Amino acid sequence: MKIILIVTGIILLAFIVVQLFAMGSQNKIETYPYKVEKKYEDFEIRTYESRLFTSVKLPSGNYKDVSSKGFSILAGYIFGGNEENEKISMTSPVSMSLEDSMTMMFLVPQKYEKSKLPKPNQSSIEFREEPSKRMAAISFGGWANDKKIEEYKDKLKNALELEGIYYTNKFYFFGYNAPYEVFNRKNEIVVELKK
Template identity: 25%
Template sequence: MLARALNGLALAAAAAVASACTVVGVREGTEEPGFTVLGLVNGTEIRRYGPRLAAEVTVVTPDEVAARNAGFRPLARYIFGANEGSARIAMTIPVAQAPAQGERIAMTAPVAQKVAPGGGWTIRFFMPSAYTRETLPKPKDPEVRIVALPEETVAVRRFRGAPGAAEVAAEKARLIEALATGPWAPAGEPEAWFYDPPWTIPALRRNEVVVRVTPREPSQPPA
């Protein structure tokens, strides 16, 4: 019991250290996935991301903010040692949140292209680029899944402030509106990316809404 208590304190201390420099919205030295900026469309940035690994969980609840908090906890435990080998995995940014895309047939089943009944959210941590699928520690929690994400082109709209459900929904609508004209068309459901913890000064927080895009055919009408 003492060992478990000490381990819990160690995990809490590690989490505090990881976020110590984020109170004013600055994550000094924290890795984020690399990308190439392809251009701007109506003030929206078009980025190209390469293949990435991520750890994710699905939280079944219609409450967007509660799902974000609930999903963060098992992912944080995973990177702070709840994995085979008890390895510490460096925290990265952003934390991603997207509508769950399918019913879960089993804990490790892939998802289909249909929103889960009753509402649900996928919360995702991107893994440090130094890892491969073979070298990344396996989670002890069966709810935590490791997924390989393919390279993709996305449209990104950045915003600041506290990202409540209404604020995120409004920014997603603005993102889709910005893509109504131009060379890129939305090709999926928008998601939200968060770069700072809740106690960061709102005016300094970095949040983004993101949607996968494909080149718009010359004859394709605007969205």
């Protein structure tokens, strides 16, 4: 019985240390820069800066089926899977387009120019310049899944229609946490607004 209590205590302590480390490291991660234009009850309007992303196109529009595959391809690149074996800092959020075939994107740290980025070992990885854009965003906690993504996408559409705000069909899922983070999980559904 005493051994079980000691082992349980060690596991609990390790879990707490990992969570505290995750929460601390979140504050140091470079994020996709934006300014909040207006806050509503359920969503906000933001203006995002133009930025460079690494991206990989995935064959399905199903989050569950493709999210881990896309993440491992792009993470492989930034963890040294490139011609220079160069490690590139992780950024936030991880972005996925919500289409029939999804595109997953990682923000490239601002210190890199497109021409200076190491060439990926995987030919499916592309560099993508995203122009500045106005977007509406709605947030939710916990772990994302297809049901939650669809639910918050519908909630955002309804809220925008109620306010008479015109949006495009370009919806994205933004995930802000590493898979092992348990507390303070943040996800967003964002949509580009019509000009």
